[in-house]
Amino acid sequence: MLGKLIKNEFKATYKMFVMLFCSLVVLTLLTRFCIYIPFDNTVFKIMTVILTVVYVVAMAFMSLLSLVLVIKRFYQNMLRDQGYLSHTLPVKMWQQLVAKMFTYWVWIITSILALFVSLFVFFVGKPKFTENMNTFFKAFNNAISYPKVPLLLVLVTVLVLMQILVNILNFFAALSLGQIFVKHKILGAIVFYFLLNYIMSFVVSGVMLIFPDFTDKINNIDTRITNAANVSQAIEVVANPMIAYFLIMILMEIVLGVIYFAISNYMLSKKLNLE
Numbered sequence: 001m002l003g004k005l006i007k008n009e010f011k012a013t014y015k016m017f018v019m020l021f022c023s024l025v026v027l028t029l030l031t032r033f034c035i036y037i038p039f040d041n042t043v044f045k046i047m048t049v050i051l052t053v054v055y056v057v058a059m060a061f062m063s064l065l066s067l068v069l070v071i072k073r074f075y076q077n078m079l080r081d082q083g084y085l086s087h088t089l090p091v092k093m094w095q096q097l098v099a100k101m102f103t104y105w106v107w108i109i110t111s112i113l114a115l116f117v118s119l120f121v122f123f124v125g126k127p128k129f130t131e132n133m134n135t136f137f138k139a140f141n142n143a144i145s146y147p148k149v150p151l152l153l154v155l156v157t158v159l160v161l162m163q164i165l166v167n168i169l170n171f172f173a174a175l176s177l178g179q180i181f182v183k184h185k186i187l188g189a190i191v192f193y194f195l196l197n198y199i200m201s202f203v204v205s206g207v208m209l210i211f212p213d214f215t216d217k218i219n220n221i222d223t224r225i226t227n228a229a230n231v232s233q234a235i236e237v238v239a240n241p242m243i244a245y246f247l248i249m250i251l252m253e254i255v256l257g258v259i260y261f262a263i264s265n266y267m268l269s270k271k272l273n274l275e
Contacts, residue, residue: 001091005099010106012077016069017107021114024058028118031055055122059115066111070104071171078268079175079185093269097172097261105165148239155246162253169260170196176267196260204252 034048076082078096086096123129143149174193181188 002095002099005091005095006102009099009103013070013073013103013107017066017110020062020065020069020111024062024114024118027051027055027058028121032122059118062115063108063111066108067167067171070107070168071175074100074104074172075175079179094261094265097264097268101165101168101172101261104168108164108168109161146239148243152239152243152246155243155250159246159250159253162250162257166253166257166260169257169264173260173263173267176264179267179271200256200259207248207252 031048031051031054034051077086077100144153170193174196175185175189177192177196178185178187178189181191
């Protein structure tokens with residue numbers, strides 16, 4: 001049943017994201033064409049400036065727009081009129097939450113990847129871009145030759161993916177708690193979003209204070225790198241505390257995700273108040 005819920009959620013959301021990605025493709029190609037094809041025409045130059053500004057704005061807000069789309073979908077499907085149908089389905093609430101969480105997580109990751117692909121298409125072929133990419137890959141290959149760097153990169157990737165997932169659950173929890181405000185649910189959701197983030201940030205800061213030696217190593221990492229005898233030792237100085245730091249942060253993200261999920265599941269199962 002969970003598989004069917006995920007499939008249905010993808011079917012319900014794919015059109016708006018396909019339109020978003022197609023718009024990005026068209027905008028990228030048009031902007032690249034206008035910038036790299038010289039036309040000595042005032043109207044064309046104005047159009048190029050406008051397209052460039054729109055492209056930059058689109059790049060800046062692509063991920064945010066994706067998040068807005070999934071939040072809107074969750075709110076309408078679970079807390080508005082559509083909720084009457086959603087909540088009559090013969091499935092557990094946690095299954096619906098997992099289906100939506102996974103679907104939205106995939107779409108937001110896809111949006112981020114689309115940004116990188118768009119930037120690559122925009123800059124590819126330029127000598128400076130090729131030179132920078134070659135430099136980057138040489139540095140990357142040198143870095144991963146050190147034993148702990150690949151592990152560090154894996155942990156960073158896992159942490160980023162976890163943060164995206166937990167942010168989605170954070171919005172789920174805030175929207176679910178927003179039902180407490182009978183006549184101003186959106187306002188209530190905004191209040192609870194900032195309140196949850198404040199409380200959780202305070203808790204995370206408190207947890208980090210439990211490890212004063214570890215925190216001191218992180219804060220003084222620049223000095224320790226300067227005092228390193230060679231590159232290998234400098235990487236070792238960075239890798240050891242950072243690996244521990246990322247492991248702690250991943251664990252904290254898991255705990256936060258469980259809390260947000262539990263809040264959403266409880267509110268939507270026991271305290272549902274549809275408009």
